[in-house]
Amino acid sequence: MKQNIYDNNEFFQQYKALRARENNYNNLLEQPNFLTLVPALKDKVVLDIGCGMGGFAAACVNQGARHVTGIDISANMIATAKSLHTYENLTFEQAAFEDLIVPTASIDFISSSLAFHYIADFSQLIKKISVALRSDGILLFSIEHPIATSNKANEYSITDETGNILHFALDNYQNEGLRTQHWLVDNVMTYHRTMSTVLNTLIDNGLKIEKIIEPMPTDEAIAKLPSIQKELRRPSFLIVRARKV
Amino acid sequence: MKQNIYDNNEFFQQYKALRARENNYNNLLEQPNFLTLVPALKDKVVLDIGCGMGGFAAACVNQGARHVTGIDISANMIATAKSLHTYENLTFEQAAFEDLIVPTASIDFISSSLAFHYIADFSQLIKKISVALRSDGILLFSIEHPIATSNKANEYSITDETGNILHFALDNYQNEGLRTQHWLVDNVMTYHRTMSTVLNTLIDNGLKIEKIIEPMPTDEAIAKLPSIQKELRRPSFLIVRARKV
Numbered sequence: 001m002k003q004n005i006y007d008n009n010e011f012f013q014q015y016k017a018l019r020a021r022e023n024n025y026n027n028l029l030e031q032p033n034f035l036t037l038v039p040a041l042k043d044k045v046v047l048d049i050g051c052g053m054g055g056f057a058a059a060c061v062n063q064g065a066r067h068v069t070g071i072d073i074s075a076n077m078i079a080t081a082k083s084l085h086t087y088e089n090l091t092f093e094q095a096a097f098e099d100l101i102v103p104t105a106s107i108d109f110i111s112s113s114l115a116f117h118y119i120a121d122f123s124q125l126i127k128k129i130s131v132a133l134r135s136d137g138i139l140l141f142s143i144e145h146p147i148a149t150s151n152k153a154n155e156y157s158i159t160d161e162t163g164n165i166l167h168f169a170l171d172n173y174q175n176e177g178l179r180t181q182h183w184l185v186d187n188v189m190t191y192h193r194t195m196s197t198v199l200n201t202l203i204d205n206g207l208k209i210e211k212i213i214e215p216m217p218t219d220e221a222i223a224k225l226p227s228i229q230k231e232l233r234r235p236s237f238l239i240v241r242a243r244k245v
Numbered sequence: 246m247k248q249n250i251y252d253n254n255e256f257f258q259q260y261k262a263l264r265a266r267e268n269n270y271n272n273l274l275e276q277p278n279f280l281t282l283v284p285a286l287k288d289k290v291v292l293d294i295g296c297g298m299g300g301f302a303a304a305c306v307n308q309g310a311r312h313v314t315g316i317d318i319s320a321n322m323i324a325t326a327k328s329l330h331t332y333e334n335l336t337f338e339q340a341a342f343e344d345l346i347v348p349t350a351s352i353d354f355i356s357s358s359l360a361f362h363y364i365a366d367f368s369q370l371i372k373k374i375s376v377a378l379r380s381d382g383i384l385l386f387s388i389e390h391p392i393a394t395s396n397k398a399n400e401y402s403i404t405d406e407t408g409n410i411l412h413f414a415l416d417n418y419q420n421e422g423l424r425t426q427h428w429l430v431d432n433v434m435t436y437h438r439t440m441s442t443v444l445n446t447l448i449d450n451g452l453k454i455e456k457i458i459e460p461m462p463t464d465e466a467i468a469k470l471p472s473i474q475k476e477l478r479r480p481s482f483l484i485v486r487a488r489k490v
Contacts (some may be wrong), residue, residue: 147392147415147418151412158403158412158414165416166414166416167396167403167412167414167415167416168414168415168416169403169411169412169413169414169415170392170412170413170414170415170478170479171410171411171412171413171478171479172478173392173459173478173479173480174459174461174476174477174478174479174480175477175478194459194480195440195457195459196457196458196459199444199454199457200456200457203454203455203456208453209444209448209454210448211445211448212440212441212444212445213441214418214419214439214440214441216419231419232419232420233415233416233417233418233419233420234415234416234418234419235418235419235439
């Protein structure tokens with residue numbers, strides 16, 4: 001069964017509170033890097049997978065996209081997105097991408113921010129994305145970094161007696177698959193895949209890798225949220241842009 | 246100054262002894278994976294950078310290459326290579342690739358096994374390789390994995406009181422640059438670069454990534470060399486094949 005953690009009400013309320021904070025890892029680290037890789041969108045057809053509250057999908061409309069579809073498995077998210085963003089050429093739909101019927105070569109730009117690590121079958125996902133993209137179309141996605149997902153559900157940092165992080169632990173990198181962890185609530189399921197699996201899956205499905213970012217916080221971000229400086233030591237996110245060839 | 250650790254006689258003797266063992270990380274892990282990515286070599290012009298004792302260069306001749314050049318910065322290595330392998334169309338030369346004059350678009354296949362992590366300026370290296378490759382030519386190289394190089398010169402594993410590895414330490418991943426470590430002798434210098442730096446440098450120089458391998462030991466390799474099973478937890482090597490486009 002597909003995980004739909006964002007329709008767990010306790011999780012959703014906590015998640016909304018987290019994102020509502022002005023300074024969080026999304027705003028300070030993931031999004032600033034992700035946005036540098038968005039292609040020109042004038043007259044383009046866009047699909048945002050795991051659109052959440054719809055902010056990025058709405059921004060694509062504002063960048064001149066012809067039509068933008070945001071999908072999310074969570075009814076909570078889709079209801080919130082619809083309440084926040086209304087445009088004639090913006091559609092929000094509660095759906096898992098796996099279940100969506102997408103015409104072949106119909107989309108110019110597929111984006112996904114921090115959602116693919118919830119999906120069990122990455123190979124099927126990328127295959128379907130590749131079919132959906134037009135020739136020369138772009139896939140841009142971010143996931144939790146393989147270095148970070150490898151040790152979920154295990155102690156992932158080794159601290160001294162005062163709580164300073166001495167080392168991050170890495171122990172299960174080559175062991176791909178489910179990691180169950182506590183994040184806001186118990187039993188959040190993410191899937192660990194190695195860097196080579198992620199990138200080879202793209203290549204094997206006709207997607208040419210154009211750019212990889214392992215985001216680092218700026219000095220400004222560290223000033224706003226000191227804890228984010230741990231990202232100078234170990235990346236939490238991986239951002240990849242690839243082109244259908 | 247370029248490092249030439251293989252002309253340190255103590256190092257070279259120890260290295261030869263290590264490689265002479267039937268079961269080592271090169272034979273059991275790196276080479277079997279590296280060799281799966283070697284292209285067809287019939288009538289091709291080949292350059293092997295950091296050719297060591299010349300075994301791979303000689304194998305390329307046996308695979309039908311038109312001409313193979315093996316270069317190595319170490320006089321010890323080149324002398325050994327010349328003593329072991331003699332073919333009319335095989336040349337060994339003591340040289341650093343940085344200093345070599347290579348005609349533009351003159352080479353079909355450039356290989357390098359576990360040498361690039363000794364080179365300080367990766368960007369210049371890859372730029373020069375890209376210029377030297379013919380259109381559609383292949384670069385195949387292995388390096389120490391960024392996960393492994395990041396914590397060189399620091400404790401890289403956390404063990405329990407009986408010496409079992411609980412976790413591998415990762416702490417300086419985003420801090421690229423020189424790592425000085427003890428390996429056979431003191432003060433062996435390697436350069437840590439992140440995965441994104443390695444791959445983006447290829448892409449930025451017109452090389453299309455075709456395949457990435459983070460080698461895992463086979464059951465047979467583990468039976469021959471039990472210590473190698475740590476590779477099931479943390480990769481030591483990274484192998485990349487890319488094509489000049």
